[in-house]
Amino acid sequence: MPEIDAGLMIYGMLVGIGAGLIGGLLAGIAGIGGGLIYVPLFYAFMPTHNSEGMALFIFASMVAVVATGFFSARAHFRLGHVDSRAVVYLLPGLVIGASLGLWSTLQMPQLWVLLGLASLNAWVAFDYGRQPQVRPAQSHLMHLLSGPIGYVSGLLGIGGGTMLVPLLRRFVHLRQAVGTSAMCGLIMALGSVLLNLTLEPDWLGLLQTEWQFLVAAWAGIVLVLPYASSWSARLHDRVDELLMRVVLKTIFISLSFALLVAALLS
Numbered sequence: 001m002p003e004i005d006a007g008l009m010i011y012g013m014l015v016g017i018g019a020g021l022i023g024g025l026l027a028g029i030a031g032i033g034g035g036l037i038y039v040p041l042f043y044a045f046m047p048t049h050n051s052e053g054m055a056l057f058i059f060a061s062m063v064a065v066v067a068t069g070f071f072s073a074r075a076h077f078r079l080g081h082v083d084s085r086a087v088v089y090l091l092p093g094l095v096i097g098a099s100l101g102l103w104s105t106l107q108m109p110q111l112w113v114l115l116g117l118a119s120l121n122a123w124v125a126f127d128y129g130r131q132p133q134v135r136p137a138q139s140h141l142m143h144l145l146s147g148p149i150g151y152v153s154g155l156l157g158i159g160g161g162t163m164l165v166p167l168l169r170r171f172v173h174l175r176q177a178v179g180t181s182a183m184c185g186l187i188m189a190l191g192s193v194l195l196n197l198t199l200e201p202d203w204l205g206l207l208q209t210e211w212q213f214l215v216a217a218w219a220g221i222v223l224v225l226p227y228a229s230s231w232s233a234r235l236h237d238r239v240d241e242l243l244m245r246v247v248l249k250t251i252f253i254s255l256s257f258a259l260l261v262a263a264l265l266s
Contacts, residue, residue, distance in 0.1 A: 005212055008047070012213040015045045016220020023068050023221065024228025026251065034068035035061045035158030036117060036255055038221075040262060043110070046213060054110040056206045058157030059196070060214055062102060062189050065159045067222050069186025072229040073179070079234070081179025083172050089142040090149075090184050094160065097150025098192035103200055104155055113156060114263035120152075120162045121256035125249050127166040142167070154192050159185030162252075174244065 019041045023034030038061035039054070046057065076082055105113070145167060153160035161181040168177035196203055207214065 008212050009216040011047075012216030013220040015041065015213075016217035016222075017224055018220075019064070019217065020068075020221035020224040021228050023064065024071065024225040025232045034221075035065050035153075035156065036121065036162065036259075038064045039113070039117065039157045040259060042217075043114075043262070046210060046217075054108060054113045054157075055105040056210065058105045058113065058155075059102065059193070059203060059206070060210075060217070061157035062154070062193050063214075063218060064221050065157070065185060065189040066193060067218065067225055068229065069159055069182055069189055071225040072182040073186045075230045075234075076179030076182050079175075079179070081175045082183050083168075083176050083180045086142065086168060086171065086180050087183055087187075090146045090164070091187055093146025094150035094153070094184055094188040095191035095195075097147040097152075098154035098160070098188045099150075099195040101151040101154025101156075102192045102196050104151075105157070106200070106202060108155065111263055114259055116152070116156050117158070118256050118259035118263060120156070120158075121252045121259060124162045124166060125252035125256060150188055150192075153185075153188065159189055161185055 019034070019038055023037045026034060026037060039057055042057040042060045043054065046060070073082070145163075149160055149163045149167070152158075152163065159182075161178075164181040164184055165174075165177045168180055172180065
């Protein structure tokens with residue numbers, strides 16, 4: 001049995017608490033699964049000796065996205081912010097696409113992952129600056145886009161909210177778009193993690209190198225998520241939608257810039 005490193009476990013717990021606080025707030029406010037925060041934090045703070053791309057950081061993020069999605073989706077479901085019909089339209093393509101995307105990270109260079117995250121944030125910041133007209137739900141459009149959205153989510157280690165919320169805003173109001181995105185991200189991330197662990201043995205070898213840090217970090221994330229995501233989800237019932245859009249646009253612009261700098265430094 002490997003020796004437990006108490007210092008490493010404490011370090012991982014502290015990283016997880018910080019990540020869970022930020023990720024939970026963004027999950028409740030913007031409906032994202034936290035991957036936009038988790039991937040850069042795992043990349044920056046995980047004491048890994050693995051130099052083979054971003055696969056370990058992305059897998060670690062997807063596991064954290066499951067926890068984030070659970071608490072965020074639960075909070076939004078209780079507030080009536082989940083459109084169950086849209087969830088049914090989106091899930092098959094999301095789960096299959098995310099599973100393939102996560103598996104693809106085993107061969108993906110880290111530069112492209114960071115650039116992809118930066119580009120997504122920039123596009124979402126632009127989208128929040130517009131006010132689309134709410135239309136009746138179009139199942140064919142959701143079916144068509146769910147697979148690509150799932151693939152990009154798995155490839156970048158995110159919950160899909162950066163793409164799902166802008167899509168859903170065309171058919172439901174922002175509160176329902178955020179809540180529905182959180183529910184979809186939870187099931188999508190869980191399905192992709194379980195399928196990859198079942199079908200790809202390489203994941204176990206990667207996880208064994210940093211399991212103590214990862215277990216502690218995931219525990220830290222779970223410790224603070226219920227409070228952070230619940231509080232931020234309730235903001236949607238008290239804050240004007242225009243103000244919320246301005247706040248979200250600012251957040252995504254900042255994230256895009258930070259990730260672009262990280263990509264250049266890498």
